[in-house]
Amino acid sequence: xxxxxxxxxxxxxxxxxxxxxxxxxxxxxxxxxxxxxxxxxxxxxxxxxxxxxxxxxxxxxxxxxxxxxxxxxxxxxxxxxxxxxxxxxxxxxxxxxxxxxxxxxxxxxxxxxxxxxxxxxxxxxxxxxxxxxxxxxxxxxxxxxxxxxxxxxxxxxxxxxxxxxxxxxxxxxxxxxxxxxxxxxxxxxxxxxxxxxxxxxxxxxxxxxxxxxxxxxxxxxxxxxxxxxxxxxxxxxxxxxxxxxxxxxxxxxxxxxxxxxxxxxxxxxxxxxxxxxxxxxxxxxxxxxxxxxxxxxxxxxxxxxxxxxxxxxxxxxxxxxxxxxxxxxxxxxxxxxxxxxxxxxxxxxxxxxxxxxx
Numbered sequence: 046x047x048x049x050x051x052x053x054x055x056x057x058x059x060x061x062x063x064x065x066x067x068x069x070x071x072x073x074x075x076x077x078x079x080x081x082x083x084x085x086x087x088x089x090x091x092x093x094x095x096x097x098x099x100x101x102x103x104x105x106x107x108x109x110x111x112x113x114x115x116x117x118x119x120x121x122x123x124x125x126x127x128x129x130x131x132x133x134x135x136x137x138x139x140x141x142x143x144x145x146x147x148x149x150x151x152x153x154x155x156x157x158x159x160x161x162x163x164x165x166x167x168x169x170x171x172x173x174x175x176x177x178x179x180x181x182x183x184x185x186x187x188x189x190x191x192x193x194x195x196x197x198x199x200x201x202x203x204x205x206x207x208x209x210x211x212x213x214x215x216x217x218x219x220x221x222x223x224x225x226x227x228x229x230x231x232x233x234x235x236x237x238x239x240x241x242x243x244x245x246x247x248x249x250x251x252x253x254x255x256x257x258x259x260x261x262x263x264x265x266x267x268x269x270x271x272x273x274x275x276x277x278x279x280x281x282x283x284x285x286x287x288x289x290x291x292x293x294x295x296x297x298x299x300x301x302x303x304x305x306x307x308x309x310x311x312x313x314x315x316x317x318x319x320x321x322x323x324x325x326x327x328x329x330x331x332x333x334x335x336x337x338x339x340x341x342x343x344x345x346x347x348x349x350x351x352x353x354x355x356x357x358x359x360x361x362x363x364x365x366x367x368x369x370x371x372x373x374x375x376x377x378x379x380x381x382x383x384x385x386x387x388x389x390x391x392x393x394x395x396x397x398x399x400x401x402x403x
Contacts, residue, residue: 049098053134053141056091062140075142080129080382080390081360088132088145089389095121095134096387103133109260111135123384124259130384145390157260160250163243167230175265183263187256190270191277195353197296197303197334207295207305207332207342210323212279214238214245215300216252218321219275220268232320276300279321286314296334298351303332303340335372338379343369354379 054061057076078088103122104112111117111133121134129146168175180186212218214235221231231248238244252272255265276299284294284302292306308328315322327344334340338353350367358367358376371377381393 049094050136050139052094053091053136056087056094057141057143060141063138064135064140065138075131075144078143078145080146080355082357082380082392083360085145085382085390088130088143091143092123092132092389095132100134100136103135109257123386125384130390157250157254157257160247161254161260163247164230164251164254167233168227171226171229173226173230178268179264180267181264183256183261183266184258186266186270187258187263190256190266191274193273193299194277194280194297195299196337197340199293199295200334200336202333204295204305204332206307207303207330208308208325209327209330210283210302210304210309211326212276212300212321212323213319214248215276215279215321216272217248219272219279220252221320223271223275224268228320235320279315283314283323286311295332296337296340301326303334305332333372339372339377341369341372352377352379354381356380 060074060076062074078084098121101116101120103120104114104116105122106112117135118138119136121132124131124133129144132143134141165175214231217231217234221228234244234248238248252269254260256263256269280297280300280302284297284304287302287304287306287309288294290309292304292309295303295305297303308325310316310325316324318324327342330342330344332340332342339351341348341350343349348367348369350364350372352364352372356377356379358371358374361376362371382390383393385391
């Protein structure tokens with residue numbers, strides 16, 4: 046084990062955390078690896094060493110913490126979600142973590158469990174009993190959650206006079222609108238997000254955490270379900286108003302609407318600042334969509350490419366240097382990866398590539 050420890054220490058560039066006899070309290074500083082062809086070999090090297098080491102598989106609690114038991118003295122495991130993979134190794138009171146994934150997975154923002162912990166604290170301050178709201182069929186409820194509204198109705202056509210409506214913190218707003226007891230918490234996070242930027246991360250992470258099977262056994266999945274359904278209902282309702290007033294719907298991106306025509310304003314239709322409200326955050330754009338997850342627009346002379354996922358072009362050209370039409374570059378096709386229990390991270394079969402995968 047001493048040779049393995051030294052090798053992992055080398056591969057982790059010295060990033061290690063002493064956890065003693067309470068590994069469930071881990072707060073490791075992970076080795077972050079970009080999900081790029083040039084770097085996945087680094088992750089796979091570590092994974093193969095660990096997989097063949099004879100270490101046990103980490104036993105976790107229902108909340109996803111590392112359990113306190115003898116088997117976890119020398120153990121490892123893999124945690125996966127649609128954005129990336131996390132490899133955790135516990136050895137004799139120390140912990141190593143390697144994390145590989147998309148930029149949003151590796152971004153240095155508040156982590157899911159940190160956001161949830163702050164959310165719980167605020168709920169306690171406002172006398173909201175989250176424990177009494179737990180359900181024991183979270184996995185089944187999670188299956189009923191509506192999909193994000195991410196699709197384009199007009200593609201491969203250059204359009205002018207295109208605008209974008211954005212709902213403020215829309216998923217969190219959906220929670221406040223469907224379960225009013227949460228409104229004071231959501232409003233506090235929203236109103237103070239500019240003074241405390243991490244509050245925005247709490248707003249963004251909480252709804253996802255509630256339905257996480259690995260983090261909390263989806264014990265609040267029903268709250269997540271209601272929040273997301275409310276978002277979708279508001280987006281569709283506003284779409285109908287836009288169409289009735291002569292605008293053309295171009296597409297949707299979760300909590301936003303791309304539309305063409307005159308810029309729409311109507312406080313009676315929910316325009317404004319605050320929970321459940323919306324505003325035009327992009328106006329008078331030149332716009333073109335390649336697919337549901339790839340589009341480009343020019344606003345006030347500035348070019349903005351949007352591609353959900355990583356591409357080969359990202360490895361040689363930062364997106365701030367992309368130009369009109371680069372989303373159609375063959376190198377700008379999204380690269381999808383799978384995780385194989387024996388091989389590690391590997392390129393997915395093109396026929397099986399789905400944007401919601403790893």
